[in-house]
Amino acid sequence: MRRIAFFGGTFDPPHRGHLAIAKAAADHFHLDQVLFAPVAHQPLKDAQPATAFLHRYAMTALATQVDPRFVPSLLDAPRGHQQPHPNYTVDTLRQLRASLADEDEPAILFTLLGADSWLNIAHWHQAPQLLALSDWIVASRPGFSLAHAECALPPQVSAITGMDAGESYLELRHADAATTRVWFLPFMHEDISATELRAALAMDTVSGNLLPAAVEQYIRKASPYC
Ligand code: ATP
Numbered sequence: 033m034r035r036i037a038f039f040g041g042t043f044d045p046p047h048r049g050h051l052a053i054a055k056a057a058a059d060h061f062h063l064d065q066v067l068f069a070p071v072a073h074q075p076l077k078d079a080q081p082a083t084a085f086l087h088r089y090a091m092t093a094l095a096t097q098v099d100p101r102f103v104p105s106l107l108d109a110p111r112g113h114q115q116p117h118p119n120y121t122v123d124t125l126r127q128l129r130a131s132l133a134d135e136d137e138p139a140i141l142f143t144l145l146g147a148d149s150w151l152n153i154a155h156w157h158q159a160p161q162l163l164a165l166s167d168w169i170v171a172s173r174p175g176f177s178l179a180h181a182e183c184a185l186p187p188q189v190s191a192i193t194g195m196d197a198g199e200s201y202l203e204l205r206h207a208d209a210a211t212t213r214v215w216f217l218p219f220m221h222e223d224i225s226a227t228e229l230r231a232a233l234a235m236d237t238v239s240g241n242l243l244p245a246a247v248e249q250y251i252r253k254a255s256p257y258c
Contacts, residue, residue, distance in 0.1 A: 033137070033138050033139065033140055034064045034065070034137055034138070034139040034140070035061065035062055035063045035064050035065075035139070035140050035142070036063065036064060036065045036066075036067065036132065036139050036140070036141055036142070037054075037057055037058070037061075037063050037065070037066045037067065037141075037142040037143065037144045037169060038067050038069065038105075038107070038124070038125060038128055038141065038142070038143045038144070038166065039054055039057075039066050039067060039068050039069065039143075039144040039145075040069045040070075040071050040107075040108055040121060040124065040143075040145075041068075041069075041070065041071065042070065042071060042074055042077060042082050042088070042226065043068065043070045043088050043091065043092045043095075043226070044070075044082050044083050044088055044226050044230065045083075045088070045091045045095075045226060045229060045230075045233075045243060045247055045251065045256075045257075046068070046088075046091050046092050046095035046096075046244065046247060047224055047225075047226060047229055047242055047243055047244075047247075048222065048224055048241060048242050048243070048244070049146075049173075049222035049224040049225070050068070050095070051095060051098060051099075051102075051244065052220065052222045053144065053146065053171035053217065053220055053222065054066045054068070054099070054102060054144065055099060056171065056217050056219075056220060057142075057144050057169045057171065057217060058099070058101045058102075060217060061142065061169060061215065063101060063142070064101065065101055065102075065103050066099075066101055066102050066103065066144065067103050067105040067107065067128075068092050068095070068096050068102060068103065068104050068105060069105040069106070069107045069108040069124070070085065070088040070089050070092050070108060071108040071119045072085045072108060072109055072110040072111065072119050073110065073111070073117065073118050073119050074118075074119065075118035075119070075120065075157065076152070076155065076156070083256050083257065084256065085109065085110055087254065087256035088256075089104065089106070089109075090250060090254070091247045091250055091251070091256075092104050094244065094246035094247050094250055095244045095246065095247050097246060098244060107124050107127065107128055108124050118157075120156075120157040120158070121143070121156060121157070121162060122156070122157055122158045122161055122162040122165065125141070125143065125162065125165040125166055126165065128141065129141060129165060129166075140167065141165075141166040141167070142166055142167045142168065142169050142215075143165075143166045143167075143168050143169070144168075144169045144171070145168070145169075145170060145171070146170070146171050146173045146176070147170060147171065147172050147173040147176035147177070147178050148173055148175075148176045150168075150170040150178070150181065150184055150214075151176055151184045152184070153184050153185070153186075154184060154185060154186040159186040159188075159189075160186050160188040160189050160206070160207065163185070163186075163189050163204055163206070163212060164204070164206040164208075164210055164212055165212075166212065167212050167213045167214070167215065168212070168213070168214040168215065169214075169215050169216075169217060170214060170215070170216050170217070171216075171217040171220040172216070172217060172218050172219065172220045172221070173220065173222065174221055174222070174223045178216060178218065181202065181214065181216070182202055185204070188207065189204050189205065189206060190204070190205045191203060191204050191205070191214070192205075194213070199215065199216075200216070201213045201214060201215050201216070202214040224242055229242060229243065230257060233251065233257045234257060
């Protein structure tokens with residue numbers, strides 16, 4: 033059975049934190065693929081316009097070169113021809129599940145996200161339905177506590193704690209009695225955000241290896257942040 037994770041994000045730009053949590057998830061949960069899907073129109077980040085989708089996709093494609101399990105994905109590309117249509121993860125996961133079901137080999141689907149995103153999950157479009165569509169892998173992130181991760185759930189979804197091979201998880205109970213699981217990567221401490229990187233890029237003060245080398249070169253050549 034293939035094990036596939038959907039990893040959506042603005043990726044503006046993709047950075048070392050994204051690659052670190054994807055690698056940890058792939059290693060720890062034996063994933064065959066992590067699909068990095070830049071989101072065209074993130075409904076919860078309307079206040080701050082993102083860099084053009086094509087630049088973000090190009091940078092994501094370059095960033096994912098470092099690991100054969102990482103795959104750039106157009107699943108969350110722009111929707112709607114005349115007016116941009118928000119990309120809701122609930123629609124994207126339904127589409128992904130349908131395409132996986134058409135393939136010969138069955139797959140288990142996970143969604144990978146950071147602690148800040150998980151703590152906001154109740155505000156995502158159709159959160160109760162969304163949470164039933166995959167298992168979840170939540171990576172810790174400095175500044176965001178997962179001590180009461182179950183408190184982030186919408187009221188329609190209940191959870192009990194379980195343990196499997198030494199790993200604790202939350203088992204989510206859905207309206208139709210189906211269950212999905214939330215797993216954790218509690219040992220991630222990547223103190224980096226795209227917001228800080230964009231500010232540093234604007235002042236030409238990016239230091240260290242915060243950006244994958246190929247992404248740094250792309251930014252120098254194509255100037256998406258000028
Ligand atoms: P921004 O600062 O623009 O909000 P970001 O650094 O959070 O961006 P996104 O592309 O929005 O990056 O993140 C995509 C996913 O990766 C989200 O689920 C986010 O929680 C997770 N993520 C990003 N950076 C980290 C990090 N340093 N540690 C753990 N998770 C992270």
